[in-house]
Amino acid sequence: xxxxxxxxxxxxxxxxxxxxxxxxxxxxxxxxxxxxxxxxxxxxxxxxxxxxxxxxxxxxxxxxxxxxxxxxxxxxxxxxxxxxxxxxxxxxxxxxxxxxxxxxxxxxxxxxxxxxxxxxxxxxxxxxxxxxxxxxxxxxxxxxxxxxxxxxxxxxxxxxxxxxxxx
Amino acid sequence: xxxxxxxxxxxxxxxxxxxxxxxxxxxxxxxxxxxxxxxxxxxxxxxxxxxxxxxxxxxxxxxxxxxxxxxxxxxxxxxxxxxxxxxxxxxxxxxxxxxxxxxxxxxxxxxxxxxxxxxxxxxxxxxxxxxxxxxxxxxxxxxxxxxxxxxxxxxxxxxxxxxxxxxxxxxxxxxxxxxxxxx
Numbered sequence: 001x002x003x004x005x006x007x008x009x010x011x012x013x014x015x016x017x018x019x020x021x022x023x024x025x026x027x028x029x030x031x032x033x034x035x036x037x038x039x040x041x042x043x044x045x046x047x048x049x050x051x052x053x054x055x056x057x058x059x060x061x062x063x064x065x066x067x068x069x070x071x072x073x074x075x076x077x078x079x080x081x082x083x084x085x086x087x088x089x090x091x092x093x094x095x096x097x098x099x100x101x102x103x104x105x106x107x108x109x110x111x112x113x114x115x116x117x118x119x120x121x122x123x124x125x126x127x128x129x130x131x132x133x134x135x136x137x138x139x140x141x142x143x144x145x146x147x148x149x150x151x152x153x154x155x156x157x158x159x160x161x162x163x164x165x166x167x
Numbered sequence: 168x169x170x171x172x173x174x175x176x177x178x179x180x181x182x183x184x185x186x187x188x189x190x191x192x193x194x195x196x197x198x199x200x201x202x203x204x205x206x207x208x209x210x211x212x213x214x215x216x217x218x219x220x221x222x223x224x225x226x227x228x229x230x231x232x233x234x235x236x237x238x239x240x241x242x243x244x245x246x247x248x249x250x251x252x253x254x255x256x257x258x259x260x261x262x263x264x265x266x267x268x269x270x271x272x273x274x275x276x277x278x279x280x281x282x283x284x285x286x287x288x289x290x291x292x293x294x295x296x297x298x299x300x301x302x303x304x305x306x307x308x309x310x311x312x313x314x315x316x317x318x319x320x321x322x323x324x325x326x327x328x329x330x331x332x333x334x335x336x337x338x339x340x341x342x343x344x345x346x347x348x349x350x
Contacts (some may be wrong), residue, residue: 078319110344113326114317115332117344162195 017156024067025150026056028095028143031066033086036073038100038133044108050136057143063089067148070139071119074102074109076118085124097142098125101132108132184267185234187213191234192262197228212259222273223283226304229260229271230288236264243296245303247277249329252279254303275305284309302327 030052046052046059055071060066063086075083086095098119101107106117119125126149129142185193193205194215201221208214210295216226229237241314242259251274258271276283296307297316304325307313315322323329333342 018257076317077322077342078317079338081319081338106344113331116340117342121340 003099003100014015017154018151021151021153022157024093025147028057028068028146029060029066029069030070030097031055031063031086031090032059032061033069034072034104035075035079038072038103040141041133041136042072042099045136046079047138050140052143054141055143055151057146064085064091066090068095069092069123070097070099071103071125072099072133074107075116075119075122076114077116078114080119080122083119084122085113093153095126096123097127097129097139097146097148098135099129099131099139099142101130104128104130175271175297180197182266183234183299184262184265186267186271190235190267190269191215193232194225197232197286200278201225207269212268214270214272217271218271219273219282221273222271223285224245225271226260226285232279232318234265237269240285240295241268243285243292243299245299245327247327247329248274249302253276254305256282256299256305258285260344265295280305282307286310301325304328 012085032146034040046057052058057068061067065089069083069087069090071083090147096119098104101116103119106112108113109115110117117120125143125144130139131138136140170272173212178215184213187209188206189209191202194202198221201224203216206249222323229235229292237260239261242256242257246255246257248255251275258273259268260271261268271342273282280303282305285307286296286307288311290301293310293312294316296305296310297312300310300313301307301317302325303313318326319337322337323334326333336342
């Protein structure tokens with residue numbers, strides 16, 4: 001059965017929040033930002049075989065238009081402040097994926113003098129992807145988890161206002 | 168290392184590996200008194216201990232003398248010899264022309280380690296000396312841009328010093344993390 005001539009008459013019912021979140025989660029633009037060996041896997045994830053693009057995630061070369069920062073690799077103390085600056089340059093709403101053991105907790109290098117033991121000491125993290133480094137499948141899973149979170153968000157409802165509306 | 172064949176045949180530019188004894192004797196002729204020991208070390212990278220004030224002179228001879236011909240600074244690193252109150256900087260030199268190699272070692276005072284820069288002889292020394300300055304605090308006189316390389320610009324202390332104590336935090340970032348095995 002063809003959709004031609006039937007779709008224009010179809011009515012979908014949904015919540016405004018769901019519709020907005022569906023559009024937002026389908027265009028999570030991530031910043032071109034790689035730190036170490038995990039960045040190689042991130043490039044693979046964005047490449048044709050894993051193709052993050054099919055989930056609406058495309059790389060952007062500036063934090064000013066990015067929705068997501070994927071911290072991929074060992075975060076040194078020297079880079080930590082710069083990462084924080086990049087995160088602060090991103091417009092809200094913004095998300096962070098911590099990719100790999102180093103970014104999660106310092107990993108193999110957590111006792112080194114120059115390494116920041118986890119990016120969550122600098123910026124808030126939404127999804128932690130374990131692995132050393134995580135395979136592209138794992139990072140894709142991380143993005144899907146993030147999309148699930150985005151789909152759950154309630155931007156148009158605030159607790160106090162909702163109580164008032166009910167009353 | 169391939170030992171050089173005996174005799175002094177061959178032109179000045181000819182490729183001829185010297186063994187460490189020959190290098191040692193050649194250096195003794197060209198800059199007498201600059202070497203600390205009566206004999207060179209052995210091993211893959213035989214050690215030559217040099218008087219710190221003359222290390223630049225020795226390096227220049229090693230590079231420019233056609234028979235020595237050390238055209239490559241393969242590595243530059245340092246050791247904190249706390250018990251001897253000195254910091255030893257080691258230069259690994261290699262000759263592509265003659266296929267021989269050695270290690271120069273010069274000691275500086277631990278309180279105020281000063282050594283001449285090698286950047287004018289081998290440009291490769293630039294970042295190697297910056298790293299050595301960053302991690303051990305050795306100041307290389309004449310270096311064009313002696314900034315920290317690995318640690319943040321405003322870091323205090325030199326992490327590879329034996330008495331270095333890691334600060335509790337850096338710009339509000341704690342440097343301590345509970346062992347994951349305890350979680």
